[in-house]
Every structure is written in C-alpha cells, then in structure tokens.
Amino acid sequence: MNHDRLTPTEEDAITDAAAHWCMRLHADDCTAAEREAFDQWLAADPRHLDEYRAMRDIWQTADLLPRNADVIAFTPQPQHQPVRRNWQPLASAAAIALLVLPLAGWIGWEQAWLPNHYQHFEASDQVRQVQLSDGSVVELNLHTDLRFLNYKDQRQVTLSKGEAFFKVTHDSSHPFIVRAGLGQTRVTGTQFNVWKYNDQVKVTLVEGSVLVSSHGSDGGYRLGPGMQAAYHSGDFEPTLRQSDDTDNSLAWRDGRLVLDNLSLSQALPVINRYLDKPLLLADESTGAIRVSGVYNTREVRRMIDNLPKVLPIYLTRSKDGSTVLNRITPLTHKG
Structure with a gap:
C-alpha cells in the first residue's frame, strides 16, 4: 500500500x-x-x-x-x-x-460500553487550543496529554499529565467528566481549569459549577465560581478553598509562570511541569527558602540557571542528570 x-x-x-x-x-x-x-x-x-x-x-x-x-x-x-x-x-x-x-x-x-468518537491531543513546547467533537474547546498547557471519548451517556476526558482549561458545551443529558489522578470532575457545561502533576490534582472553577470527587469521596463536592479543589491520589476527600484576587492558577494561559512568595518545596511542583527532568531539593532546609517572580513559561530552564543569582543556593546534578538545588550554609565566625 x-x-x-x-x-x-x-x-x-x-x-x-x-x-x-x-x-x-x-x-x-x-x-x-x-x-x-x-x-x-x-x-x-x-x-x-x-x-x-x-x-x-x-x-x-x-x-x-x-x-x-x-x-x-x-x-x-x-x-x-x-x-x-x-x-x-x-x-x-x-x-x-x-x-x-x-x-x-x-x-x-x-449499551454505553464503547465511544463513537475518540480524540488524543498533546502539547509539548507550546500552548495549544483544540476543539472536541462535542464542540467544547480546550486549551492545553505545555507538556500536556489528553484523551477524549464520547459515549452515549457521558463525555469523558482523561488528563494523564499537564494542565488544561475547559470551555464545555452545555448538555444536561450528557455529562462531561474529566478524570485526573484517582479523582474526577463532573460538569454539564462550564469553564474550569484542571492541573495534574504526579499524584497531585487541582481544579479551579471560573464559571458555572462542577462536582469534584477524589478517590474515597462519595458523591463529590460542588464548587462555585472562584473556588478550588485539590487532592492527591488516595485522598478520602479533596481540600476546598476560595481563591482570591492574587491567585495565579490561570496565568499560564498568558504564558506566565507566577511564583508569589512560595517556598521552594511549594514551587517545585509548579516549576517541574515545564521540565523534562524534575528539579530536586537537596534537603528540607533548601525547600524552606522562599521565591517570588514572574517568568516566561518557555524560559523556565533559564530561570533555574539564574536562581543562584537571587537565592542563597547553588546547583548540582544528580546521577540521572536532574538539577538539584542546595542551600548555601552561612559561614560562622568563631570569636
């Protein structure tokens, strides 16, 4: 052929x-x-x-x-x-x-065993916007992998890694379900963001309402606009919070990585989604150092190389080639 x-x-x-x-x-x-x-x-x-x-x-x-x-x-x-x-x-x-x-x-x-439509999307080095077969629009952040299957009784998305912003076409008889980690987000038509890194998942609602359930939760928890739900794989129930005006969960849609006075241990999951190999911490004391700044999501590698210029750290390499952050220990003067 x-x-x-x-x-x-x-x-x-x-x-x-x-x-x-x-x-x-x-x-x-x-x-x-x-x-x-x-x-x-x-x-x-x-x-x-x-x-x-x-x-x-x-x-x-x-x-x-x-x-x-x-x-x-x-x-x-x-x-x-x-x-x-x-x-x-x-x-x-x-x-x-x-x-x-x-x-x-x-x-x-x-029998709702098999879908009548299947789509697979990936975004590697640039943000990508795609349209699903039901008319919904999805924006994919860098290093994102997403699959869509349309069943008779539901629309199903699997987010295996990365981050996506969903504008879901309303259909009350055909729920839209996003599976990430061991939990899921269920909607009929709304706008929301889902971020997944390793076993961590965070859902941010912009418009409408969603029902978020983790591995052990029964029935799920409903979010209103501006609310967030976060869970790890195996959590009995998600953690809920109301986001404020300083929340930067959607900054990636503008190509920005915003670190707002985060400890390095908090910042690493946010940074690592843009790297082929994860950034590592040498110890807990290094993870306690705080970092702030606004960076280009396409230049995260350059940002890491510049961290020793603004933080009391130095960089080393692990055996697998990953970058390790090490705290500089202040010199003590003996009297």
Whole structure:
C-alpha cells in the first residue's frame, strides 16, 4: 500500500481491520496463524500500527481490554527482504469485520460500553487550543496529554499529565467528566481549569459549577465560581478553598509562570511541569527558602540557571542528570 492520502473508504477499512485485530489478539482462542497474519497486516503499511494502537487505547479506556495489555510482537523486516503475505486470513478477517463490527459497534454504543468518537491531543513546547467533537474547546498547557471519548451517556476526558482549561458545551443529558489522578470532575457545561502533576490534582472553577470527587469521596463536592479543589491520589476527600484576587492558577494561559512568595518545596511542583527532568531539593532546609517572580513559561530552564543569582543556593546534578538545588550554609565566625 502506498503512503498517499487515503480515501474515506480506505480509512474505514483500516479502522475496521484494527478493531478486528484488537478483538482477536486478546481472545483466548487466538491462533498462531492469526498472529502471523496480524504481523503481515502491520508490515503492509505504517498506518496500520498507528490505527491499531489508537483502537487499543479506546478499548482499554473503556475497560474492555486488560490494562497494560500489549500483544504486539511485530519486528519490522529488513528492507531487502520481501514481506510474505498470506492474503487468505486477511480476506477472512475483512469478511468477518464487515459482518460483525457494525453490529458490535452499534451494541457497544447503545449499551454505553464503547465511544463513537475518540480524540488524543498533546502539547509539548507550546500552548495549544483544540476543539472536541462535542464542540467544547480546550486549551492545553505545555507538556500536556489528553484523551477524549464520547459515549452515549457521558463525555469523558482523561488528563494523564499537564494542565488544561475547559470551555464545555452545555448538555444536561450528557455529562462531561474529566478524570485526573484517582479523582474526577463532573460538569454539564462550564469553564474550569484542571492541573495534574504526579499524584497531585487541582481544579479551579471560573464559571458555572462542577462536582469534584477524589478517590474515597462519595458523591463529590460542588464548587462555585472562584473556588478550588485539590487532592492527591488516595485522598478520602479533596481540600476546598476560595481563591482570591492574587491567585495565579490561570496565568499560564498568558504564558506566565507566577511564583508569589512560595517556598521552594511549594514551587517545585509548579516549576517541574515545564521540565523534562524534575528539579530536586537537596534537603528540607533548601525547600524552606522562599521565591517570588514572574517568568516566561518557555524560559523556565533559564530561570533555574539564574536562581543562584537571587537565592542563597547553588546547583548540582544528580546521577540521572536532574538539577538539584542546595542551600548555601552561612559561614560562622568563631570569636
């Protein structure tokens, strides 16, 4: 297959085949011949692997496949060796897909097991604005990874890392749920911000109302405009607070990182979301040093290099190459 732009019919054929292989390779009765045919299908076009992985992500998110399941054992063959293709298994797979997949997809949608739309967005070195299939608009901060699945009974977002600002299209019969960490935020139409770093999550509401629940909370806690909820993975309930005029949770939308008299231990989670390798503290005394300033989110690395000029610290490197902040101990003079 060439790598030119595909027609809608050709794209649908790849999607149907990917769904078929996703079902067969995770079935108990999958044969060695089928796995060989799957390898041959992957070898036919690089787009096959991309579509299979996207299909697998959908099914795993819908809890229809085991977590961490990855049955791909495909190794690309050298260019000088022709790929042998056994078209009979593929022809049989196509026939089964044409008969079974439309019905299975319709049943999965009607039972709210499978989504009818899946989107995956990433933002690496610049802020990105995207539109979801339901019309909602999302702004992604740097180093953010987000997936959207549209089910019959709900719209579901998974924020695996980073930060996003949501302007949700109102639909009272179709709740919009953002999963982050071991908690979730549930709305029908509003504007709010979700930040996730490691196991920490903070939700800031701008307009409307949201229902925030952590891992152990029953029913969740409702926020009004200007309120925030924060939790760590495993927290029984989120911590609630009313933000004030000095809150800088949304400064990133203007490309600003604002540190307002924070201790370094408080500032590091905010700083580290913009770094490939996390900034580390040498000890608790270093973490107690306070820092203030307004910085460009694209120049955080430069800001770190300049910290020794404004704070009583020096920089070292850990074994894995991460930057470590060390407090300068004042000299004591003996009398």
